[in-house]
Amino acid sequence: MxxxxxxxxxxxxxxxxxxxxxxxxxxxxxxxxxETLIRERLREIRDTFLERHPWTFAVFASKAFQTLEMCRMVASEGLGLDVVSGGELYAAARAGFPCDRIFFHGNNKTIEELRLAVEYGVGRVVVDNLYELEALNAIALERGMRAKILFRVTPGVDSHTHRFISTGQLDSKFGIPLDPRVRGRYIGAALAMKGVELTGFHFHVGSQLLENDSHLKAIEVVTRLMRDVKADYGFETKDLNLGGGFGVRYTDADEPKPLAYFTDAMMAEVRRRCGEYGLPMPRAIIEPGRWIVGxxxxxxxxxxxxxxxxxxxxxxxxxxxxxxxxxxxxxxxxxxxxxxxxxxxxxxxxxxxxxxxxxxxxxxxxxxxxxxxxxxxxxxxxxxxxxxxxxxxxxxxxxxxxxxxxxxxxxxxxxxxxxxxxxxxxxx
Ligand SMILES: Cc1ncc(COP(=O)(O)O)c(C=O)c1O
The missing domain is CATH 2.40.37.10 (Lyase, Ornithine Decarboxylase; Chain A, domain 1)
Incomplete structure (x- = not known):
């Protein structure tokens, strides 16, 4: 151990x-x-992902373990933070975490939480539904601001993990289905709004994954989406958030792989697909939680x-x-x-x-x-x-x-x- x-x-x-x-x-x-093990993982992210692959960023999914001290540790190593509620956002801000490095997730953010996100100037709000999109647009306009957003999409990929921690399948409470009729409503609406600026897409296929195939399949699906929205709307994806989910060893039955096993393959796939579709490389973001602190x-x-x-x-x-x-x-x-x-x-x-x-x-x-x-x-x-x-x-x-x-x-x-x-x- x-x-x-x-x-x-x-x-x-x-x-x-x-x-x-x-x-x-x-x-x-x-x-x-x-602290030694946490910092080792944060540095492994820096050495094997951020430094090896240009135009990348990493955020710690703080739902895995959020304390003020942990927020400060993550900030000191130069990473961002994923928060999923007003409480996590508030605590991160109280810890002095730079809010422009925060990604705000959640499938049913309240109006109060969206107001807090705009007030704190979070880096990206990861929008999950139309209700939230409209509310965020109105809140930002009220304050004369423009909130940068990603859309969380459901790539329709089943991951090999417990069904309660599998999130990328079509039948999920998280994310926007990629059916062209549905996604068209979101993208059309966002591009017409003055209070939000769509910068890209996010997916998270599931947690405690020991193989990279689900991530790779999701990249295949989402880069196709990037190609299609460029063709249909002229929208160029600047941010592509590839989620977390990298597995750890709980018992001897688990054989976790090094982070690079996932990230090298994922980056190669993003590069390959973008090349094939004639798309510029987006900024690629990863969002591990368990892998850093488990x-x-x-x-x-x-x-x-x-x-x-x-x-x-x-x-x-x-x-x-x-x-x-x-x-x-x-x-x-x-x-x-x-x-x-x-x-x-x-x-x-x-x-x-x-x-x-x-x-x-x-x-x-x-x-x-x-x-x-x-x-x-x-x-x-x-x-x-x-x-x-x-x-x-x-x-x-x-x-x-x-x-x-x-x-x-x-x-x-x-x-x-x-x-x-x-x-x-x-x-x-
Ligand atoms: C959107 C999102 N990102 C990242 C994570 C982190 O997952 P993990 O701790 O498995 O890396 C989760 C976990 O639920 C999540 O929902």
Whole structure:
């Protein structure tokens, strides 16, 4: 597992920090994020995508893990940010993120959110429907401004991933279908509007993809669209946002590829198609979320109850679960874990790790081999850096965990743990 070494104490070390000591210092459940691993990924994007391919840009899909500190880290490495709600936009602006590097997504942005986007001067609003297009045009005109927009399109490509994280297929709540009658209404309308400036197109085929074929098929479809809109409307595509979706290793069953496996092939395909259709190369943008932060995060839990049902299974209860990581319940996501205080011990006992929520479905990991677990042990679950902290809830009035950032043996609190008073703070 990236960033892991065993310490002298049989304790699992993460970015130079003893995870058992972190659990003791900050309590559990605890999200631990490795700044080293995050920055390595941000720099890999720079080295293998931005510097290798001219006229490109990359944004971090902040829905995967958004904190003020993360926004600042992304800004410091020169990338942009994808936000998907007024809340994410507000937080990014409060973190001092340059708003002209923000792409604002969402399939049903509210009027309030669109006003905020115009007021902050976001780089691109990624328009998903006619309602939003008309509202944005009116808001921008009211302020004497012109909002730059992309259209999110549905390339009609099925990706090989869980259907809840597949987004590029025709039957999707996201994006504009490419049926010429539908797309004509959007493009004709946008080109006639004074409050918006259409600069190009966006697609996102799905998440946790381990092969590049869906991205390549989508590029084939969208470059054809670029050719057709040039022929029909004289519109030249300046921005082509190719989305995110690059997969990571959750368990040994996943074999993630380096970023360049995707991006080199994608760029070659964009170049080839544009050449074939006589189109100028647009600025190509990628939008990874999970790939940047997924493997950079672990979650530490304390093991409490251990319940053996003879001949059936052994449930190992931890002090978190569905509220800090809803992905197993949502998508049947699989995770790997170890007993952090005996990380070199034999993984000889197959158990099921159960969360503490009042839901039968609150199972974090079914049938995992661990080193004989005992009450009081610290369990480290890997690859929880994406869509855990950002998806956390207070179900059963369970306070959300703290986030600790670690870097080469140093740790610092990035987000404090919620208190029980926080849980009732909004109640009148
Ligand atoms: C529009 C858009 N872009 C980027 C992403 C990031 O996906 P991933 O975290 O798989 O890279 C998502 C994920 O839902 C998305 O909807």
């Amino acid at each position: 990236a960033g892991a070494q065993s310490g002298t104490d049989r304790h699992f070390m993460f970015d130079g920090c003893d995870t058992v000591a972190l659990a003791k210092k900050y309590g559990t459940p605890l999200y631990v994020m490795s 493997e950079a995060g672990i979650t530490l839990y304390t093991i409490g109850s251990i319940k053996e049902i003879p001949g059936v299974r052994t449930y190992v209860g931890v002090d978190g679960g569905l509220p800090d990581n809803p992905r197993p319940a949502l998508y049947g996501a699989r995770y790997d874990a170890i007993v952090a205080n005996r990380c070199d011990g034999p993984r000889s006992r197959v158990v099921t790790v159960a969360g503490k929520c009042c839901e039968t479905g609150d199972i974090l990991i079914r049938d995992i081999a661990l080193c004989e677990p005992e009450s009081g042990d610290i369990l480290a679950v890997f690859t929880t850096g994406a869509y855990n902290h950002s998806m956390a809830s207070n179900y059963n009035r369970i306070p959300r965990p703290a986030v600790v950032m670690v870097r080469e043996g140093r740790d610092r609190l990035s987000v404090r743990r919620e208190t029980w008073d926080d849980l009732i703070a909004r109640e009148i």
